[in-house]
Amino acid sequence: MMESLKESEISMADVTDIVYKIIVVGDAEVGKTALARRFTMDQFDDSYIFTLGVDFFAKEIKVKRTLIKLVIYDTAGQEKFDFIRGLYFEGAAGAIIAYDITNRQSFERVGHWIMQVHQHCEGIPIELVATKLDLEDQRTVTLKEGQKRAKQDKMTFIESSSKESIHVTDVFQKLAERIWEKYEKLSSALSDE
Numbered sequence: 001m002m003e004s005l006k007e008s009e010i011s012m013a014d015v016t017d018i019v020y021k022i023i024v025v026g027d028a029e030v031g032k033t034a035l036a037r038r039f040t041m042d043q044f045d046d047s048y049i050f051t052l053g054v055d056f057f058a059k060e061i062k063v064k065r066t067l068i069k070l071v072i073y074d075t076a077g078q079e080k081f082d083f084i085r086g087l088y089f090e091g092a093a094g095a096i097i098a099y100d101i102t103n104r105q106s107f108e109r110v111g112h113w114i115m116q117v118h119q120h121c122e123g124i125p126i127e128l129v130a131t132k133l134d135l136e137d138q139r140t141v142t143l144k145e146g147q148k149r150a151k152q153d154k155m156t157f158i159e160s161s162s163k164e165s166i167h168v169t170d171v172f173q174k175l176a177e178r179i180w181e182k183y184e185k186l187s188s189a190l191s192d193e
């Protein structure tokens, strides 16, 4: 009896069709495309692939035994793409703000990106992601500074390397779990009414 109940739970979980749109923002060359490519295709390229407009990546993950499809929207950080920004942000469930630990300026621009996210998608979970953790010898932003910045704006925080595959899955798993918790709270609040 218990066995068959478990089985049906699993198959129910597998047919669930939940899609979360995740946006990745941050200055040019911090490693946004590399992060999305490592996570979805397990590939890394040392050369800089200029992202023109918007690119899409997708991968399924499990949150609390539920299969969730993450659709990752990757965009060029350049201000000249301002005109597509509205569409880009529309319907996002969560955001990643990336900066490069070897590029102090990209860290100082985090506030700008928080404002952009707040302006277009108020209240969505944001994760601050420090990239290029493998370049420890060239680091100009400390772990503490990153943690402090994240705390200041209630963001989760993680340091990662797409090159060396460090904490890349955690980046997306952690964010998806936060989104899940937010929606679960929302739906249980609604059913309480």
Ligand SMILES: Nc1nc2c(ncn2[C@@H]2O[C@H](COP(=O)(O)OP(=O)(O)O)[C@@H](O)[C@H]2O)c(=O)[nH]1
Pocket (backbone or CB within 6 Å): 027, 028, 029, 030, 031, 032, 033, 034, 035, 045, 046, 047, 048, 049, 050, 051, 077, 131, 132, 133, 134, 135, 160, 161, 162, 163, 164
């Ligand atoms: N060492 C190192 N280089 C990286 C890492 N991630 C990206 N890069 C490099 O940084 C450059 C910019 O990366 P890209 O993903 O194109 O940046 P984007 O403009 O933010 O999309 C490329 O030359 C990448 O190879 C990383 O984790 N470690």
Ligand SMILES: [Mg+2]
Pocket (backbone or CB within 6 Å): 032, 033, 034, 049, 050, 051, 074, 075, 076
């Ligand atoms: Mg890119």
